[in-house]
Amino acid sequence: MDKKMMEHKLSLVSLDQSSLTSNLLSIGDDNEVTLETRDFSPAHLLFKIESFSLLSENGIDKIESSEFESNDNYKWKLIIYPNGRNTVDGANHVSAYLAVENVSNLEAGWEFNAVVSIFLFNHKLDKYAFKKGQRRFHPINPEWGFSKFIVKETLTNPSNGYLVDDACVFGAEVFVVKNKGIRECLSFLKVTDSFKRELTISKSSKLDNERYSEEFNAWDHKWKVCVYPKGIGAQKGSHVSIFLHIVGLSSRKKVKADYSIGMKYLNKVHRERNNHWFSASDSSWGWPSFIPIAHVKPSGGFLGPDPCIIEVEISIQAILRSIP
Incomplete structure (x- = not known):
């Protein structure tokens, strides 16, 4: 060519x-x-x-x-x-x-x-x-x-x-x-009311380690309160530590809760409020230094012979979940 x-x-x-x-x-x-x-x-x-x-x-x-x-x-x-x-x-x-x-x-x-x-x-x-x-x-x-x-x-x-x-x-x-990515749905809830519950932790004067309350249902989830009468970590021996714990949450789900925990003593209630995303890997959140032990020890209440009375209030603000 x-x-x-x-x-x-x-x-x-x-x-x-x-x-x-x-x-x-x-x-x-x-x-x-x-x-x-x-x-x-x-x-x-x-x-x-x-x-x-x-x-x-x-x-x-x-x-x-x-x-x-x-x-x-x-x-x-x-x-x-x-x-x-x-x-x-x-x-x-x-x-x-x-x-x-x-x-x-x-x-x-x-x-x-x-x-x-x-x-x-x-x-x-x-x-x-x-x-x-x-x-x-x-x-x-x-x-x-x-x-x-x-x-x-x-x-x-x-x-x-x-x-x-x-x-x-x-x-x-x-x-x-092949879809191997994460698929999630974030739902925000209109808070019109809150769940309130009074819990009793008995024989509190004998507690040396943590003590859990009975489980309770709130907003379709199970919860319990964990109390360390003599504190935890750096607060051990100086403060009472209290945490809210979510039970049995799926690994593909998170719950955003606004909550407060109050402890009764000397006819008073000491209350703290918090907000947290709860998940299977981060299921417990609260206060290592909830209240000084010295404030409640003389009362004969929390560290005395009477039961420890805990008030819990929970509102769910959002839920993050996996979708098919």
Whole structure:
């Protein structure tokens, strides 16, 4: 091949790709999708259509491939509308879509994300032209594609390389994206009332270590109060320590509570208020230095022979939970 012929051939290839790009448009929020080309064939489906010109003559407006399988065993089919899917979006175009098959066999509320590509082989370029998009598939919308996949005149003109001997080759590739991310829902609650409870911790004069109250239910969660009569940590020996503890909370759930704890002594009540996000890993929160031991020791109450009376008030402000 001489130099002039080679230059002429290269210019034709460049012109064809430019023409291809300008004639392929997409639908909806994918109007900015641009044409790509590649050498290797689609991984999941090759769909050859022979006697393409007879489709219009025979009034065939829709053709479907056989069922094919992508990763994770999902079933699909390729749907081609040779005269466009509708006159509004697909006029003068060939439309191409991918649809999830056997949806009745999927679990209720199924949903997944997938990267889908639809191909058309260009014999002249010896490449596969394709458009690619990302889509969330679910029962309400199990189908997605391009209403303006290619201008029909561009496809049917043999000089463009898509239609050879009145036959063309479409293709499809689907990769389901495994969702390993965290999905959560944060709910804020309108606080109209608070839960109030009086708890008794008996035989408090004999306590050397922590003592838990009985469990109680508040706002669909279980709670208990933990008291350290002689303190904990740096406050040991100088202060009474008190903590509110949530019981049996799921590892994928958090509860934001506004709460107060009061301790009765000498006909008085010492009360502290706090606000905290409770979780399985952070289930206890309160006051290491709730009240000095010296304040309550002479009363004969908390460290005396009488029971220790604790007042608890809880309001739930928000709940963070995982969702399917």
